[in-house]
Amino acid sequence: MSADPPFDPATAYHEAGHAAIALALDRPVHRVSVLPNQDLLGKCEFRKGVQRPSEDWVETEILIALAGMAAEARHTGRYDRGAAGRDLRYARKLMLYRASERSLDRFERRMLGKVEHLLGDDGVWRAVEAIAAELLKLGAISGRAARHFYELATREG
Numbered sequence: 001m002s003a004d005p006p007f008d009p010a011t012a013y014h015e016a017g018h019a020a021i022a023l024a025l026d027r028p029v030h031r032v033s034v035l036p037n038q039d040l041l042g043k044c045e046f047r048k049g050v051q052r053p054s055e056d057w058v059e060t061e062i063l064i065a066l067a068g069m070a071a072e073a074r075h076t077g078r079y080d081r082g083a084a085g086r087d088l089r090y091a092r093k094l095m096l097y098r099a100s101e102r103s104l105d106r107f108e109r110r111m112l113g114k115v116e117h118l119l120g121d122d123g124v125w126r127a128v129e130a131i132a133a134e135l136l137k138l139g140a141i142s143g144r145a146a147r148h149f150y151e152l153a154t155r156e157g
Contacts, residue, residue, distance in 0.1 A: 006136075006139070007034045007035075007135065007136050007139055008034065008041065009075070009132070009136060010072050010075065010076050010080070010083070011034045011036075011041045011042045011072075011083075012034050012042070012131075012132040012133075012135040012136045013071050013072045013074070013075040013076075013128065013132045014041075014042060014068040014069065014071060014072040014083070014084070015032050015033065015034055015042040015043065015044050015068060015131075015132075015135060016032065016071060016127075016128045016129075016131035016132035016135060017067040017068045017069075017070060017071020017072065017074075017119065017128055018032075018044035018064055018065075018067050018068045018071075018087075019032045019044050019131050019146045019150075020067070020071070020119075020124055020127040020128045020131060020146075020150055021063055021064050021067035021071075021115060021118055021119070021124070022044065022046065022064045022067075023127070023146065023147060023150040024118055024121075024124055024127075024150075024154075025060050025063060025064065027046055027060065027064060028046060028047040028143060028147075029044065029045070029046060029047070029143035029146045029147065030045040030046055030047045030142075030143045031043075031044075031045045031140060031141070031142055031143055032044045032045070032131065032135060032140065032141050032143070032146050033045075033135070033139065033140035033141075034135045034136070034139055034140070035139045035140055041083070042135075044068070045143075047143060058094050058097050058098060059098070059111070061090075061091075061094050062091045062094050062095060062111050063111060063114060063115045063118065065087045065088075065090050065091040065094070066087065066088075066091050066108075066111055066112055066115045067115050067118075067119070068084060068087055069081070069083075069084035069087060069088070070112060070115045070116050070119055071119055071128050072084070074116075074119060074125075075132075091108070091111070092104060092108065095107050095108060095111070123153050123154035123155070123156060124153075124154065126153035126154070126156060127149055127150040127152075127153035127154060129153075130149040130150075130152065130153050131146055131149050131150070134149065
């Protein structure tokens with residue numbers, strides 16, 4: 001009989017998804033963790049004050065927010081909107097800058113499609129898998145380590 005892993009694989013893929021898409025979109029990552037606390041099962045923290053200007057800051061933030069749920073779904077085979085509730089509330093708040101309340105669902109589907117396309121890149125998905133594997137081993141990694149795994153994975157063939 002095998003023991004349960006110390007950390008939840010779905011959470012590791014969720015947080016790794018945030019980190020990999022943030023790095024793909026040039027958003028510096030400070031730390032990634034699957035060490036649960038009373039509020040969160042995991043967390044991807046970004047470096048303060050070092051955000052690089054992007055063509056569309058709002059869209060970048062939306063894609064990063066949705067990336068956790070999308071990566072977790074790619075790993076588990078289903079979307080867990082309950083577990084991604086905080087991310088979804090943040091993304092929907094940002095979406096209101098781009099879409100009316102009536103067209104929010106359609107806009108969300110379009111942004112999910114975009115993030116799924118980004119995760120469909122072999123190198124980006126290898127990065128998600130590598131970051132998730134490290135999170136499952138250690139519980140937390142630095143942004144520098146996340147960038148290292150991302151660069152290795154996206155350099156490969």
